[in-house]
Amino acid sequence: MSLIRKNILNITPYQPGKPIDEVRREYGLKDIIKLASNENPFGASPAAVKRLKKEISAVNRYPDGSCYYLKNALAGKYGLKPANFCCGNGSDELIDVIIRTFVEDDEEVLTADNTFLEYGIISRINNRRFTQVPLTYFRYNLEAIRRRVNKKTKVIFIANPNNPTGTYVTKYEVEELFKSLPPDVIVVFDEAYDLFVDVDDFPRSLAYLERKNVIVLKTCSKSYGLAGLRLGYAIARPEFIAYMERVRPPFNVNILAQAAGVAALKDDKFLNQVREKTLVGKRYLYEQLDKMGVPYIPSVANFILVDTGKDCVTVFKSMLKRGVIVRDMKQYGLKNFIRVTVGTSKENQRFIKIFKEAL
Amino acid sequence: MSLIRKNILNITPYQPGKPIDEVRREYGLKDIIKLASNENPFGASPAAVKRLKKEISAVNRYPDGSCYYLKNALAGKYGLKPANFCCGNGSDELIDVIIRTFVEDDEEVLTADNTFLEYGIISRINNRRFTQVPLTYFRYNLEAIRRRVNKKTKVIFIANPNNPTGTYVTKYEVEELFKSLPPDVIVVFDEAYDLFVDVDDFPRSLAYLERKNVIVLKTCSKSYGLAGLRLGYAIARPEFIAYMERVRPPFNVNILAQAAGVAALKDDKFLNQVREKTLVGKRYLYEQLDKMGVPYIPSVANFILVDTGKDCVTVFKSMLKRGVIVRDMKQYGLKNFIRVTVGTSKENQRFIKIFKEAL
Numbered sequence: 001m002s003l004i005r006k007n008i009l010n011i012t013p014y015q016p017g018k019p020i021d022e023v024r025r026e027y028g029l030k031d032i033i034k035l036a037s038n039e040n041p042f043g044a045s046p047a048a049v050k051r052l053k054k055e056i057s058a059v060n061r062y063p064d065g066s067c068y069y070l071k072n073a074l075a076g077k078y079g080l081k082p083a084n085f086c087c088g089n090g091s092d093e094l095i096d097v098i099i100r101t102f103v104e105d106d107e108e109v110l111t112a113d114n115t116f117l118e119y120g121i122i123s124r125i126n127n128r129r130f131t132q133v134p135l136t137y138f139r140y141n142l143e144a145i146r147r148r149v150n151k152k153t154k155v156i157f158i159a160n161p162n163n164p165t166g167t168y169v170t171k172y173e174v175e176e177l178f179k180s181l182p183p184d185v186i187v188v189f190d191e192a193y194d195l196f197v198d199v200d201d202f203p204r205s206l207a208y209l210e211r212k213n214v215i216v217l218k219t220c221s222k223s224y225g226l227a228g229l230r231l232g233y234a235i236a237r238p239e240f241i242a243y244m245e246r247v248r249p250p251f252n253v254n255i256l257a258q259a260a261g262v263a264a265l266k267d268d269k270f271l272n273q274v275r276e277k278t279l280v281g282k283r284y285l286y287e288q289l290d291k292m293g294v295p296y297i298p299s300v301a302n303f304i305l306v307d308t309g310k311d312c313v314t315v316f317k318s319m320l321k322r323g324v325i326v327r328d329m330k331q332y333g334l335k336n337f338i339r340v341t342v343g344t345s346k347e348n349q350r351f352i353k354i355f356k357e358a359l
Numbered sequence: 360m361s362l363i364r365k366n367i368l369n370i371t372p373y374q375p376g377k378p379i380d381e382v383r384r385e386y387g388l389k390d391i392i393k394l395a396s397n398e399n400p401f402g403a404s405p406a407a408v409k410r411l412k413k414e415i416s417a418v419n420r421y422p423d424g425s426c427y428y429l430k431n432a433l434a435g436k437y438g439l440k441p442a443n444f445c446c447g448n449g450s451d452e453l454i455d456v457i458i459r460t461f462v463e464d465d466e467e468v469l470t471a472d473n474t475f476l477e478y479g480i481i482s483r484i485n486n487r488r489f490t491q492v493p494l495t496y497f498r499y500n501l502e503a504i505r506r507r508v509n510k511k512t513k514v515i516f517i518a519n520p521n522n523p524t525g526t527y528v529t530k531y532e533v534e535e536l537f538k539s540l541p542p543d544v545i546v547v548f549d550e551a552y553d554l555f556v557d558v559d560d561f562p563r564s565l566a567y568l569e570r571k572n573v574i575v576l577k578t579c580s581k582s583y584g585l586a587g588l589r590l591g592y593a594i595a596r597p598e599f600i601a602y603m604e605r606v607r608p609p610f611n612v613n614i615l616a617q618a619a620g621v622a623a624l625k626d627d628k629f630l631n632q633v634r635e636k637t638l639v640g641k642r643y644l645y646e647q648l649d650k651m652g653v654p655y656i657p658s659v660a661n662f663i664l665v666d667t668g669k670d671c672v673t674v675f676k677s678m679l680k681r682g683v684i685v686r687d688m689k690q691y692g693l694k695n696f697i698r699v700t701v702g703t704s705k706e707n708q709r710f711i712k713i714f715k716e717a718l
Contacts, residue, residue: 003513003543003572004602005463014609016424025427037421044419052418056411059619060403060584062396065375089448089589090610100484104364105464118609125459125606154362184362213362225419228614230448243363247484250373250477251449254613255587260418 007127014121018325027321034325035341035351038163038193038303040225042277042344044260045270048226051263055256063255070253073262074233078206083238086245087261089252091192091219091232094244096122098155098215098234101247102186103128107154112140114165114332116190119157138165138297138305142177149185159190160205161197164332164339166299171203178212186213192232193301195223195271196278202300209237220257222302223274224264229257278302281342288352294359303341305329308359312338318358324351366486373480377684386680393684394700394710397522397552397662399584401636401703403619404629407585410622414615422614429612432621433592437565442597445604446620448611450551450578450591453603455481457514457574457593460606461545462487466513471499473524473691475549478516497524497656497664501536508544518549519564520556523691523698525658530562537571545572551591552660554582554630555637561659568596579616581661582633583623588616637661640701647711653718662700664688667718671697677717683710 002009017036024032035041043049071082078084088094095118103109108129111119115132123130129152133145140162149156161168181187189205208214215236221227231253234244253261264270285304289296295307308315315338316328329337340351361368376395383391394400402408430441437443447453454477462468467488470478474491482489488511492504499521508515520527540546548564567573574595580586590612593603623629644663648655654666667674674697675687688696699710 003461003545003599005460008460008602008605011605013605014424016421016609019423020420021423022425022427034420039421040419042419043416049415049418052415053412056408056415057402059408059411059587060399060401061379061393062375062398062580062586063589064378064380065373066381068381089608089613092608092610096608101364101367102362105486127464186362221421227421227610228418230422230610230613240362243367246367246370246372249448249451249455250375251451251586251589254448254589254616256615257613 007124011121011124014117015331017327018320020325023320023325029323032323032325033343033347033350035343035347036325036327037227038222038301038341039227040222040274041341041347042225042274044225045264045267047267047270048224048260048264051259052256055259059255061255063251063253063258065250067253067258070258070261073265077265078235080235081238083241084235086234086241086248087253088232088234088248090221090230091190091217092118093252094217094232094234095119095157097244097247098188099123099126099128101244103154106152108150108152109155109157110145110148110153111157112145112162114334115157116159116163117331135165139167140169142169142173146177146180149182153185155186155188157188157190160203161193161299161301163192163301164303164329165297165305166301166303167297168197168199168202168300170201172201174203178208183213186215188215188217190217192217192219192222194218195275196302197300198279199300206235209235215240220261220264223271226257226260226264229260230254231257231261278342281345281348284345284348285340285342285352292356303339305337305339308336308338310336310359312336315358319354322354322357324354366483370480370483373476374690376686377679379684382679382684388682391682391684392702392706392709394702394706395684395686396586397581397660397700398586399581399633400700400706401584401633403584404623404626406626406629407583407619407623410618411615414618418614420614422610422612422617424609426612426617429617429620432624436624437594439594440597442600443594445593445600445607446612447591447593447607449580449589450549450576451477452611453576453591453593454478456603456606457547458482458485458487460603462513465511467511468514468516469504469507469512470516471504471521473693474516474518475522476690494524498526499528501528501532505536505539508541512544514545514547516547516549519562520552520658520660522551522660523662523688524656524664525660525662526656527556527558527561527659529560531560533562537567542572545574547574547576549576551576551578551581553577554634555661556659557638558659565594568594574599579620579623582630585616585619585623588619589613590616590620637701640704640707643704643707644699644701644711651715662698664696664698667695667697669695669718671695674717678713681713681716683713
């Protein structure tokens with residue numbers, strides 16, 4: 001007799017990028033760079049760090065469960081109301097909140113193959129049906145996704161840009177999807193990497209908030225450099241948010257994440273620098289990979305999916321021994337691919353050097 | 360047609376103690392004390408604060424999902440193995456993890472009336488049957504709880520000491536419960552306030568870890584003064600923990616909570632001071648309430664449940680206007696009661712003064 005729930009017995013947990021400290025312990029290396037988790041290599045927003053120093057002594061108090069100042073800062077940034085926002089312990093918590101708020105026991109979550117793994121893991125923890133539609137040339141195929149919608153489909157997750165491919169769905173494709181989508185299906189645009197997008201036909205998802213059943217997820221983990229603090233937010237109609245607030249745990253966003261978030265949201269200078277440096281770094285990596293004749297998927301995010309032409313775990317381990325942590329794509333079923341985060345220029349150079357050695 | 364799950368429609372969210380900032384905004388008051396959330400009035404562990412200052416610049420990196428250093432520190436403290444611990448974004452997250460790991464759709468969560476509200480809220484969010492057994496003279500009645508156990512009972516939550524009453528179940532009562540409890544029922548001892556206990560017959564719950572289906576919850580929010588950072592942990596057999604780790608979100612414990620936790624767990628000096636000052640403060644409050652002829656429930660925790668003899672919301676609001684935040688017990692169905700946290704000696708004096716005015 002097992003005491004464990006049946007649907008939990010078969011869950012494969014999410015495997016995060018290897019932390020620097022872990023590599024240090026396991027390999028006895030000192031000089032390690034991590035390009036495995038799409039973190040911000042330029043550090044955290046300096047405005048956020050400044051604010052954190054002031055707030056440290058207040059950690060004996062519970063965080064403000066209502067995220068009053070944070071929601072006001074978000075409302076100001078987006079020209080919306082505080083009631084349009086639900087904040088989470090990272091945006092992955094909000095994926096869970098969305099499923100728990102909207103998806104009944106017999107309803108279905110729909111997304112693409114080779115996308116953010118948490119959609120599937122969280123659906124399975126919630127014991128919900130989870131369907132994935134193959135990518136077409138490494139891109140979400142919204143037409144194929146639309147064809148898979150049935151009476152039980154409740155939520156469609158669209159990672160835009162997609163992780164781990166770095167591709168995106170266009171405004172045109174989204175408009176086409178909405179033309180025929182049944183009105184009781186909720187579309188979640190997960191825009192964790194939106195800062196890095198430099199194309200004109202990227203959909204303006206917030207424009208659909210009032211007319212469509214749309215929820216937009218954003219995170220402070222990437223562009224703002226606050227991954228360690230855990231801060232994400234959902235943007236939606238106040239009616240949606242009100243119910244999500246019932247499901248969200250009362251003190252889910254810690255006091256320092258709230259304080260840092262308020263400061264970071266105003267730190268446009270840092271944001272612009274991060275964006276600019278990332279685009280420069282990405283161009284450098286493209287050039288070097290081109291020279292090496294190594295294929296990769298052009299990316300609108302801060303990472304690149306690279307086809308090593310070899311077993312990705314072997315390449316990953318070979319680079320690990322040399323102090324460069326990338327992400328092998330085995331868990332995603334992309335057996336020859338690694339995903340590399342655009343780092344600082346020094347880190348990018350080292351990546352190329354070590355990658356050459358590993359191949 | 361509602362898009363919201365049926366079981367979410369009727370959920371009453373947890374109402375936290377009013378934050379100081381909120382009272383400042385709403386009442387225009389400057390000098391406010393909060394004795395509403397059983398926080399540590401003596402601040403955070405100084406060792407934790409020192410460590411936090413060093414860690415701030417690392418927040419651009421994801422936290423270590425495995426909580427390696429934190430689990431090692433916990434293992435050292437309790438003489439157990441790292442595999443005996445699962446860490447959470449506060450121990451309330453672990454209540455959710457426990458229900459999601461062990462309680463099937465048709466199984467039941469059992470606890471007492473007038474206990475920590477999150478057991479019920481989280482059970483309802485998970486759409487699980489939730490049964491409460493009345494307290495006897497403000498104490499958990501384990502015999503009555505035992506009688507309510509049926510084939511579908513999967514988890515029993517025992518808040519020990521109980522919040523909001525401050526009472527406890529004895530070692531003898533727990534032994535009696537275990538004598539006849541079916542082997543497939545899991546008992547969770549939620550020991551958020553264990554530091555403050557000063558009685559000899561308090562059960563040593565960790566002694567049951569191997570022989571019984573027991574999970575013990577602890578938090579760094581109270582004694583260590585880290586409520587704002589969100590850090591709790593579950594202690595159980597490695598088999599239980601392994602499955603809970605599948606359900607736990609991958610980056611649930613933020614990087615600063617992990618660092619502060621490691622430091623705080625070793626800060627026995629601070630812990631002893633907090634304990635001593637709290638006991639002194641509680642004796643003072645007892646004496647003053649005795650003098651006033653106001654009945655209260657003797658408490659082994661850092662708070663006291665006080666019978667105001669009047670409508671608790673009126674008393675609460677009257678004190679609020681005077682800058683003293685306590686917790687009215689309306690949400691708990693205890694209509695004449697307030698719960699007051701033992702504060703600093705200055706805060707305790709002010710509480711008594713303002714409480715007299717409010718009555």
